[in-house]
Amino acid sequence: MKITLSNDSIKKLDTAVEISIVLDLENVNKYDKEILDDLNFKAKDEEVVFLVESKKIYVGCEEESYDAIAIAISAAMKKFNSTKYKDAKVEIFGEEKDTLKALVEGAILGSYTFEKYKSKKEKELKKELIVCCKVSKELEEILEQSTHIANSVNKVRNFVNTTPQDFYPEIMAKEAKKVAKENDIICKIQGEEFLEKNGMNAMLSVARASVHEPKLIHMAYKPKDPVRKVVLVGKGLTYDSGGLSLKPADFMVTMKSDKSGGCAVIGILNAVAKLNLPIEVHGIIGAVENMIGGDAYKPDDVLVAKNGKTIEVRNTDAEGRLVLADCLCYAQDKIKDFDYIFDYATLTGACVVGVGEYTTGIMGNNTVLKRDAVCNALSSGEYATTLPFNRFLRKTIKSEIADICNIANTRYGGAITAGLFLDNFIYDENKDKWLHFDIAGPAFVEKAWGYNPHGASGAGVRMTVEFLKNLL
Structure with a gap:
């Protein structure tokens, strides 16, 4: 998908198809309006009609917001991509900068398909979307930036959608290296021997029953004279069977998506490097497979994490927090004087129950930082909300025989108790710099929503x- 800007008016520009985003039917020409009325077309989200005779795609848009515009152009592009026409035009409207960002990202994200495992693949036609506007350097920069961001999102989608037999820890490490090489990012990969030598026994235990060696991936983007330093930590469970606390069969399907946090970190690094942001960004990913076997870690085991804390295992399916615990400690031991440390994980089904499939739950100790993260999420087009820590839920993960349990003694507040578990591995001096992003809901949904396809988002x-850009 190629997107370009043109100074030509939409009437003068010659393309095969014109896309019209309809906020109000009163602005549609009389002839087409009559046809749209006959077709019962409404200016609502995802309503789209292609009038072949006039070569116009009409798509509904309920408001001039990022989300509504991105959903509208996504729906229009799906209709356009189903045709043999090669180019289409659309006119910018409203607040040009905001509209262009939504148009570009919505078009690229909405055009995404994943056909890797189809025996008969659709022939991919080269398509172009031309945005009619008053071209300026600022709009050209927005086009470039939004293209890099959307392409990075699609890269993550490809990683997450890839099946576990084709994407295990070693492959995840190779993909991280590819991204690093392309963007002049430092990338170091460590294996089992390193984990054992450095006391990362929690992560090592999760990996024990798999034939695939765990990989600790450390990516570092280091621009000249950075103004900030940020650390990102991702859960990279390339497959999660639940371990000896085996998942039910229907819950095991889609567990290729348990690597979404780690994949997101790779995608963020890719975008940051493409945008040349003057921020030093480190990405730490624990790439592991949680399987069953004679050497599997067990409920009742007590594990010693990298920071010396002991963990009573009461459920081997609460494994992601064990991997993150060691990775968070590694990050804080290895990287000094950072401004923020964020972790990303498809950590709990409880978060999905609490806030729905489409929303990220953000947790931490710093109320202002949590608020800023939510605001940036919403302005970027992602849904997010905060979940509050409290002293009473903190007590539910205490252990009688170790320092802490890997699950709580109550079924309620499971997303928060998982976040509180991770808080035990954030050093005191970094408590206010840390945020936990539980992306279990939006990371992988088995139905299309807005400009997101079936599967990975x-x-x-x-x-x-968006958060990093606003640090500048």
């Missing part, structure tokens, strides 16, 4: 890039 990339 690339959750976490846009909200974090």
Whole structure:
């Protein structure tokens, strides 16, 4: 999908198809309005009609917001991509900068398809969308930036959608190296021996029963004279069977998506490097497979994490927090004087129950930081909300035989108790710099929603890039 800007008016520009985003039917020409009325077309989200005779795609848009515009152009592009026509035009409207960002990202994200495993693939036609506007350097920069961001999201979608037999820890490490090489990012990969030597026994235990060696991936984007330093930590469970606390069969399907947090970190690094942001960004990913076997870690085991804390295992399906615990400690031991440390994980089904499939739950100790993260998420097009810590839920993860349990003694507040577990591995001096992003809901949904397809959405990339851009 190629997107370009043109100074030509939409009437003068010659393309095969014209896309008209309809906020109000009164602005549609009389002839087409009569046809649209006959077709019972409404200016509502995702309503789209292609009038072949006039070569016009009409798509409803309920308001001039990022989300509504991105959903509208996404619906229009799906209709356009189903035709053999090669180019289409659309006119910018409203607040040009905001509208262009929504148009570009909505078009690229909405055009995404994943056909890797189809025996008969659709022939991909080269398509172009031309945006009619008063071209300026600022709009050209928005086009370039939004293209990089959307392409990074689609890269994450490809990673997450890839099946576990084709995407295990070693492959995740190779993909991280590819992104690093393309963007002049430092990338170091460590294996089992390093984990054992550095006391990362929690992560190592989760990986024990898999034939695939765990990989600790450390990516570092280091521009000249950075104004900030940020650390991102991702859960990279390339597959999660639940371990000996085996998941039910229907819950095991889609568990290729348990690597979404780690994939998001790779995608964020890719976007940051493409945008040349003057911020030093480190990405730490724990790439592991949680399987069953004679050497599997067990409920009742007590594990010693990298910071020396002991963890009573009461459920081997609460494994992501064990991997993150060691990765968070590694990040804080290895990287000094950072401004923020964020972690990303498809951590709990409880978060999905609490806030729905489409929303990220953000947790931490710093109320202002949580608020800023939510605001940046919403302005980027992602849905997010905060979940509050409290002293009473903190007591539910205490252990009688170790320092802490990996699950709470109550079924309620599971997303928060998982966040409180991670808080035990954030050093005191970093408590106010840390946020936990539970992306279990939006990371992978088995039905299309808005400009997101069936499967992976690339959750976490846009909200974090928006946060980083606003640090400047």
